[in-house]
Amino acid sequence: MAGAALLAAALTACSGGSGGSGGSGGGDAKGGEAKKKDMAISVNLTGDQVKAGEPVKVTLADGKFSLVKVTDAKGGELPGRISDDGRTWTSERNAAPGAEYKVEAQNTDSQSASAQFRTTAADKVNxxxxxxxxxxxxxxxxxxxxxxxxxxxxxxxxxxxxxxxxxxxxxxxxxxxxxxxxxxxxxxxxxxxxxxxxxxxxxxxxxxxxxxxxxxxxxxxxxxxxxxxKDRRLEVNLDTKTMSVIEDGRTVRTIPVSAGTPGGKKASWSGKMVLMTKEGTIRMDSQTVGLGDSYDKMVDYSMRVTWSGMYIHAAPWNAGKFGRVNSSSGCVGMSDADAEALFAQAQIGDLVEVVGEGSKGQADIGNGYGEWNLSWEQWKAKSALNGAPQAG
Structure with a gap:
């Protein structure tokens, strides 16, 4: 193999026939069997300054492999397979950066050979x-x-x-x-x-x-x-100004809420979203989400729905609006008691769906977890592997 070091492991000569000694390669019907050639392998990666990021390939000069093992200094093994003709072994994974590897091989004649190499550290790590x-x-x-x-x-x-x-x-x-x-x-x-x-x-x-x-x-x-x-779904209805808590297909609570003010930047996002985090008491500053000096306050029982700042939380300052008017700056607010109870029940990953009139549309797919707004066919098409689904 071009650029590969040829590595041979010295082996004991086969014994000769009666009264004979190990042959030297020509073969002698009277003096005994011919001496077998030493096993020789070549490895595509050799030396102490090998660039990582490609598979390891081990090739046998003559004969067929019975076993090839490539391990790092910690004992971790690179999986791989022997080709159908028995002459080549290729790892299923790439050599890692900044690692030492040992190659050990055997052929079908029970001979063995070994090699070593060291990869350099990555120039840039992802x-x-x-x-x-x-x-x-x-x-x-x-x-x-x-x-x-x-x-x-x-x-x-x-x-x-x-x-x-x-x-x-x-x-x-x-x-x-x-x-x-x-x-x-x-x-x-x-x-x-x-x-x-x-x-x-x-x-x-x-x-x-x-x-x-x-x-x-x-x-x-x-x-x-x-x-x-648990199968828990939080459905916010902008028309009725309520949130339904649905567990295992049954509505267990209906909470009066006040969502985002319709008709502008302060409207709520709509569609299917996911409860991302439960952050508790946090400071909310309207300047961080492009809403000027609208608010700057500590807010309790805060549960994030989008990266852009839509939350479900307690909003006692808006008590007169719950169930009556959507007048928040985009979040879904409710009483302290309702927010406390929901915060205790809800789990990260619960479905949050906002329906009704007056939203500012659906958030971008990456603004939280918006993939549920896509059909199954639309979602599969985003795979880099031809949209092929996986069964887990």
Missing amino acids: KVAIVPGKATGGTVGIAQPISLVFDNPVKNKAEVEKQLKVTTSNNTEGSWGWFKDYSGNDRVDWRPKEYWKPGTEVKVQMNLNGVDSGSGLFARDYNTEFKIG
């Missing part, structure tokens, strides 16, 4: 922010997607998506979809075809170590796991 993560407590609502946001652009979207695996306890069908996050960064989410079924257990493996994103290598793998909790 990292991932993952939701759901530890902050969710391990249980989320039926509308929560899996969401990955990258700190550097992902140009090789198909190569990255191939390394993402979702496994569920009930073979949930879903698909990855690429778009821009509200931050402007590249983002890929995995959404089920339908809302999650309560009790579903989900594991996500992101085998990204050594994968080239097109603007930096990944330098580690990632994983997360979570479980789906």
Whole structure:
């Protein structure tokens, strides 16, 4: 192989026939068997300054492989497979940056050979922010997607998506979809075809170590796991100025609310959204969301619905408007008592749907979790792998 070092492992010569000694290669019918050639392998990556981000390929000079093992200094093994002709082994994953590897091989004649190489550190590392993560407590609502946001652009979207695996306890069908996050960064989410079924257990493996994103290598793998909790849906009706709390298909509470003021920037977003975070008591400043000096106050029982600042929260200053007038600056406000009770019940990932007249339309897909506003066919088309769905 061009540019590859040829590595031979010295082996003990085969014993000769009766009264003979090891042959030297020509073969002698009277003196014994011919000496076998030493096993020789070549590796596409050799030396101490190897660039990471490509598969490891091991080639046998003669004969067939019976075993090839490539391990890093921590004992981690690169998975791979031997070709049909037995002459080549190729890793299924790329060599990771800043790692030492040992190659050990055997052929069908029980001979062995080995090699070593060291990869250089990545010039630029791409990292991932993952939701759901530890902050969710391990249980989320039926509308929560899996969401990955990258700190550097992902140009090789198909190569990255191939390394993402979702496994569920009930073979949930879903698909990855690429778009821009509200931050402007590249983002890929995995959404089920339908809302999650309560009790579903989900594991996500992101085998990204050594994968080239097109603007930096990944330098580690990632994983997360979570479980789906109660089927809870929060439906805000702008016409009736109420929020219905629906659990397992049954309305358990109806809360008088005051949503965003119709007809301008202070209107509420509409459509299907997801309860993103439960932030509790926070400072809300209208200047941070482009609404001038409208407000600057501490707000209790705050639950985020969009990155742009739409919340569900307590709004005691608006008590006379609940159930009567939509007059907030875009959020859905209610009494302290109702907000406290809802905050205690609600879970991250619950569906939030706003219906009725007077909204400012649907938020962009990356402004929170807006993928539920797309049809299944529209969502699948956002996959980098030809829109092919995955069964988890």
